[in-house]
Amino acid sequence: MEGGRVTRLARRRWATAAELLQLVNAEPGITRREAAERLGLSSGAATELVDRLKRLELLNESRAEHTGPGRPTTILEPHEQGPLVLIIGLRASGWELRLSDLAGRLTALTDAPYEDDRPEAVLTTIAAAVAGAVDDAEPRIRCVVVSAAGPVSGTALGQLSARHWLELLDLQRLTAGIPAERRPPLLVGNDATLAGVAEARTGASKDTSVAVHLMVATGIGGVLLLNGEPALGAHGTGGEFGHLPFADPALECTCGSYGCWDLAVDGRALARHRGEPEPADPEDYARRLLDDLESGRSRSGDNRGAVALAAGAFGRGIAGLVNAHDPDVITLGGLGPQLRRTAPEAFDRAYRSGLMTVHQRQPPPVLDSVHGADGPTRGAAYLGIDHITSPAALDRWAGNEPETDTAAR
Template sequence: MGETYVGVDVGGTKVLAVRLSAAGVLEATATRPMPGVSAGPDAVEEAVALAARDVYAAGAPAALGVSAAGLVDATGERFLFGAHLPWRDAPVRRSIERRLEQMERGSGGGAPSGGPRGPNPRVVLDNDANCAAYAELVAGAARGVRSALLITIGTGIGGAVVLDGRVIRGAHGLAGEFGHMQAVPDGLACECGLRGCWEQYCSGRALERVTRVALGRHLDGPEVTALALAGDQVALHSFASIGTWLGVGTAALVSAFDPEVVVVGGGVSAVGDLLLGPARRALAGSLQGTAYRSVPELVPAGLGPEAGAIGAALLARDGRS
């Protein structure tokens, strides 16, 4: 077997790992529950390491990428802040390397029984949407495109900007935090500490909240999705609500960046036109001069909910720049 590369996507509700061949072919996937913010950094780092080990092949991969939902510094060393993750200005890249080393020595408390032995991989860390954008550029819906926006809709909203065929990280590595743009002044409180953030109106948690208000009981995202696919009117209205907010927020981004295409990924986007139909209508209705300009196509991510993990593995293979 040739060299392999592993990517691990750390989200608000789950940790998803993938293994790619050197040619970028997806060979294996594994999922572990996200321990949650209250469990603390150690528990999350262990979940990341264990998920990675779940997809190891005959030996350790050549490199391992970690895709994390939040602010990652320009060096790719430190995770600064994330509303749904417990790290605060922490050297996460090195911490995960250390955790893998401990597991290899058998002192990390949880290495899989009989797991492969060998040199530990180099670890690369980046923001989840940057990883997803890179995956879509290399092998997905933005392949061959010079300018694009990526919006990931999961527990919250992530984003990335592609200009001249490159993911733009900004002066401090923090570009693309679309979910925490203020959509409603003095609006709903957000886990980030602000109010009225876009992700409070368009995200997995927003979907659950809108449905709970309408039904008077809590349903999680997959349950709402199943109802919507079965034609339930309340669930369909919930998707229409967050889809409309998706289109309104996207219009502001299109006005700022004028991309060729807008790619929508993340777990919530898996419903396709239930979300994207209302979003396209709201985008067209919220953008100035649509009779005189091109409205960019709003398309689903070609690599689906695995884009972040795949992108992390590809960045580990190609080098984070």
């Protein structure tokens, strides 16, 4: 290998192994026989490949239940000492660290609130935890993925508006405490984008050619998915649907623009419709109001009216995205399902009346996400697994050579 790039020979050597490991991730419980059929391998070739991956501590086998004629087969599963993905979640209210194995099984390491308003201090605290996690699992962590509740470009976070972090932050400092020769590659993705990836892989938009995912929190994040792959735009910031100018143009957004859709849908809109000041935590404000209405603790007509206005703005904006992108399905995460559920008539009326005639006969279904609050983490795991099961990464694992570059989703 030269210049940190995998050679053509290594790529050929590991291509089928990469396909097999990705199949084990996509179809938990797959047997060796089923995997061989999927990949077009003979029984002998499959046995040889599996044995090689077992020696490298990438795969293990357990006996499958014998249900028919023919020889017994085995279930393929990740090796307990195999490579891992370390996931950093930068949420609105706190941060977390989780590990994922090749099957996407998650292990929680840390879940903590932000204990400082200064982003530099917070990132320093997280970086120390990241370095400790890498040391503890040495040399198994082969990739670090950040899921961030804000726009990202490369390894930079544009803002975390819920924390009033409005300056560009270089997230490479999260792995800066790891010696360069042992530092895993860093991948960074927006949380809503990663949640959309999870829905496309194993959720509500699986097997669709065009899907839109939307996540309501503080603002509206989202992503357009084409055959399961996110359309990220020229600089990685695609899918910032909440900053489409669908709201009152007199309303100023923290992004620097006016009239952003965010401001017509999230907790800031609900507070404005109720005649209250902008909440410090719009997501928590919206969740408490929606919970009160759903549980019957609140029967206020004013509260229901405020939610109906926000749900209508949400449905109308989704109609605009349907008109623009012609998706097979729209999936909703975050507070989106609850907002629609609390004011279904207002949502449906606005959604259907906003569609072009060509879409009105068969409107694309709007579905709740399968993965819910875990969507961003699961999407981050899939992104990391794609990386560590690539031919280049497998070649490095076999030679025990760490990778030290960075990339972004």
